[in-house]
Each structure stands twice: as structure tokens, then as C-alpha cells.
Amino acid sequence: MLHTVNKSPTERNALESCLKYLKKGSAVLLIEDGVYGALKGTATTKMVEQTLKSFPIYALYPDIEARGMQDRVIDGIKLVDYSGFVDLVAEHPTVQAWL
Amino acid sequence: MLHTVNKSPTERNALESCLKYLKKGSAVLLIEDGVYGALKGTATTKMVEQTLKSFPIYALYPDIEARGMQDRVIDGIKLVDYSGFVDLVAEHPTVQAWL
Amino acid sequence: MSEATGGIEMEEDSSGKIKKFLYVNRKAPYGTIYALESLEVVLITAAFDQDVSLAFIDDGVYQVVKGQHTKGIDVKNFSPTYRALEGYDIEKLYVEKESMETRGLKESDFIVPVKVISAQEMGDLMLTQDVILSF
Amino acid sequence: MSEATGGIEMEEDSSGKIKKFLYVNRKAPYGTIYALESLEVVLITAAFDQDVSLAFIDDGVYQVVKGQHTKGIDVKNFSPTYRALEGYDIEKLYVEKESMETRGLKESDFIVPVKVISAQEMGDLMLTQDVILSF
């Protein structure tokens, strides 16, 4: 299943909570303020890199770019546009929003 | 000065952040979902008890009661009603809301 | 909750189709309206004879705590509605264990019978669902 | 930001009184509108000849990061407005050090000159203010 996270991990617990529920076949898509979870060198980088070893993590590039974070994305996180977002939803049988 | 915090400390970083800025004469008032920060036996209890040694912490009783938390408040946290909230604002030269 | 049940229209053909709906509640009550309005959707979903489950995780576990008295904030106490869910055949209420424990709560603190399960089990439950709504 | 300056009315007598206004920005831009609408208040406050300071703490530090390109989300990029503040004699912009560092940012990442100060110093700054607005 696909988990979308739209909250900054330094303001709220949505990302950290989401990661507890991942299962085989799960993927995470970071959107809106959630893209701050895709960054290198922050307080939450280690947690995200650890997750990347077992699960694919995507980030919505238009949101990354809007926030000026284009040069800071963790290696291994895949960038998608809205079209890629649609594909991810279509590829996974369910989608859960972590609001 | 008076700091009001209206966010749950297990959802957001408002309380933790607020506590970093306390100075001599500062007081903290927990309101709305912020009253979850006034509880015993939670993940944030220790942080709050530590702060209590140096600064007064108040909690809005109507919000505690609404949430069914009346028997769980940390000893030393002072309970106030809306009238007491008004007094706290009047007693301190400024008030800052941690939203 | 009379407004909640208004406006049921089944003009489109969805008869017979039964899906598994999971409502994920992660927010505390009263500070925001999400808990109340989520409950309104839950009741409607049951009226459509769907297979409904409710998950309470993170601050969502506070929604089902006993002893809520809201007179002082002049807001309606909607927690008794959780007890009414049984009458709508909604009996699958799950509380995530770690969320409960880090908030100093135990099973006897809840206003309704809930099943306390681990994050692992909750993750498995999510996988079995057709539609997941979170508020 | 033309709408922001609409509706200035000084019919009541507040002439001569100068207070210290501190705007505390704790939220990231674009996910919510608070950063933008906070900036609109800041500009108006300057038009009233008040003594304005801006504090960026927690995710608020993201507001003043360079290189924002918002075309892809179809929202207006308002970050250049921070550079225009100087023209309104708003020059006291403070970034809290720990908030900056835990987000992997450094002084050269900001779109405007800011003073990076510790939480201790920020606490002292707050104490000297008359009015504190946070969004």
C-alpha cells in the first residue's frame, strides 16, 4: 500500500508514526510540507535513511522545488511529479494519508 | 511573560519548543489540546516535571475535564478556569501563543 | 448526530458491493473537529452496510477515553456516540498499544470495548482494507 | 502584496505611540498560508511606524531559505518579499541557531541577511517586546 505524508517531521509526528506501520509492498510518498522529511543533514535524516533500506520512499518534486530544497534530497529517495503521484496510487491497491 | 500552548505534546513540537525560551518570570499555561502536556505517566511527563522545578505551569481545567483527564494531572501544575486565564494574562506584561 | 444521517442518497447503483472501510483516527478530540466529523462518516458508512473498522492511534486514542465532561468548554460531549456504534453493528475498534501506553492509558480507561493490538498487527490490519479514510 | 496595504485606517488616535512588535514565525511556507499572511501583517505594522522584529524558529526558518521555485505547485513565490522588508525599515530578522542547525541549514542559505542567535538570546529578545504575534 501507499502511504502519503504531508507534514513536516520536525513539527509533527505523522512521518515517524507512519513508518511504524510499513509492511512488505509498502511505499511512502512525501508531499507538501512532508518533503522536509526527504532532506539530508536534518534531525530526521537517519530515521528516513534507515527506512530506505527496506522500503521505497518517494518525494513530490514540485513541493521540493517550491521550498528551495532541490539540492538537499537524500540519495535513494525517488523524485516524482504529479503524474508519478498518480502512477503510485494506481500501482498500489490502497492509499493511506497521514495527515 | 506568559506562554500559552494549545497543542498536544505528542503530536507537535510546540510545548517542547516553548520550554526552550523560558526566562525568570515566565509562566506556561496549557490550554485546549495543550492540556495533554499536563498529564502524569506520559512520554512528556518528565520534561514537564523538570520544567516545574523552575517555572510555574498552569492548565485550563475546563479543557482537562472535557478530555476526561481530571485525575491524571501532574502534582504541582496549577489548575485555572477562564477567569484565572484572564488573571494570568493581566499579571504578565506580555503573552505569547505557541500555536 | 441527526444532521449526519441526512442526505443519504443511493440513486447510483452500489447495491450489493461490500468493501472493507478503515477509519484511522490520529487526532485528539475537541481541539479540532476531526474526531467528531469522522464519527459522522463512520455512522453513514454503516448505514451503507459496509464492513467498518476503526483504528485509534497516536493522539486518536484520547477520543475514546472515559469521563469526558465538556460543559466547561460549551462543546457537545460526543464520546457517548462511540458506545452507540454497537447498535450499528460497528464492533471492530482497535487501539494501538504503544500509542496507549506512552499516554499512560490502559484498556479499562476506554468508554467502549476495544481490541488493543501492536503496531505490527495494526499494519497487517491496514493491508486487508479496501478503503482507508484518515482525518 | 497590494491587498495587504489596503484598508489602513488611522481614524483612532494611536499617533506617536511606538511599541515593539515581535512576529514569531514557526511554520514552514506553502503547506499552510500562515507564513504569507504573517508577512502581510508585518508590512502593515511597519506602515504604522512601529518597532518591528521578526523571529524565525522551528520550521519557520524554512520561510527564508533561498532558491524557492513555486511554479510547479502553482502558488505564488512570496520569498522575495523578505528582501523588500529593508525598504520598509524592517531590518531586525532573527533566526534561532538550533532550529537552523537541526535542519541542516547555514547562514548563507537564507535569502536575506539574518542574525543567528541562540535560544537563550531569543528568550531575552522576547522579554523586551510589547506585543508578540505568532502565526
Add this chain to the structure above:
Amino acid sequence: MMKFGILVNEGPYTHQASDTAYLFAKAAIEKGHKIHRVFFYHDGVYNSSRLTEPPTDDRHIVNRWQKLGKDHHIDLVVCVAAALRRGIKDENLLEGFRISGLGQLVESGIQSDRLVVFGD
């Protein structure tokens, strides 16, 4: 006796901010303080819609502000810029509220002894 200004940043029902602000204002008045103005900003502008119709067993947040304003001569000001982008205009504004500029908020900060912020 003090003069308070109040800022409400969130809409009715969705967040508790408007409820808390109201109960604070009422308590302040009961204690003999003066609320000279309530300024509605961000989603707070939704507190002024005359079309608001909550369930009959629920509090009516909008009418409650209107009555408090009338009874105690409180200036209820809705920010014009915030209101326009959220669909609040004279057409759906409840009597007792007025739409004006952000300058009214700044003035409230200048003139009041305390400006108290309620938001999300």
C-alpha cells in the same frame, strides 16, 4: 481594569480557538476588563458568516460573538484581505461585524494593554 485586544486565527467549529477566545473574552468582561476589539484573521474570518447554521443542539459560535459584541460594545473586525480570498464579503457578513484592513489589528496591538492570540 485592563484593555484587551483579541486575535482569532481559526474558523468556527473546526478548531477550538474561537471557542477559547470567546470564553476568555466573556470571563475578562465579567472581571471588569474591557475588550476593545476582536480581530478575525486567517480562517478566523469565517466566524462572521451570517449563513452559519450549526446543529440545533450545538453552540452558535457566530451569533455568540455578535451578541457579545453588541452587549459590550466590542469592535468585531474581519480582515478584508483574508476575507476576500475566503469568500467572506458584505453579502454574507453578519450584522455586527465589519470588514476592514490589517491596520486595525496593528492599532489593537498599539492601544490595548494586552493582545491575546488564539489560533492553530
Add this chain to the structure above:
Amino acid sequence: MMKFGILVNEGPYTHQASDTAYLFAKAAIEKGHKIHRVFFYHDGVYNSSRLTEPPTDDRHIVNRWQKLGKDHHIDLVVCVAAALRRGIKDENLLEGFRISGLGQLVESGIQSDRLVVFGD
């Protein structure tokens, strides 16, 4: 080709949810998928106000939904219970949206291949 339902839980401008939902819907349509319904709940109901008037250099979120709905036969449904307590009625509802019950959301969950939630 899939059939998507969309749920929007937040109002325009204040949160990015409505923007993201719109851009998602547009991309889905461009890829040949079908959006059969957008359901507006919670503060999402504010996305339907015909009185909305953003600054001229800003996107018009409400009109944008209307146009997408018209061009691609998307059912734009505003929850009646959520709308009433927030001051959205036929009186200020933009043409192209309709007010109906929560059953429409459940139906969307039943009938669509995916229900995608955008909120705060």
C-alpha cells in the same frame, strides 16, 4: 484506466490540500484516468464559495475546481452537514458544485478503484 474518488478536507489557500488534490486530479485525467467525484468535507466545503475573490495575481482555487468539473464531468459534492455549520448554502454555492449527504463519500469509496484523501 482507473476510477478515482477524491476527498478534500481543508479549505482553499489556508492549507495546500486543495491545491495538491487539484493538481493530482488534473494529472490523473491527463493520463486517461477518470475522476468520478470530488467530495468536500470538513473545511473542504469552503472550496465551493462563489464569493471567493483571491488577489488577481493568485490562482483562483474555487473557479479552477468548477472548470475541471465541467470539462471532465466530475461530480463536485459538498457535504451538507459540514457546510451548514460553516456557512456554505445554496445562496453562496458556486454553480457546478452540489450540496449533498455524506453517503456520497461512502459511495465514492465503494465505486471508485482508489479513494485519495487530501487534508491537514
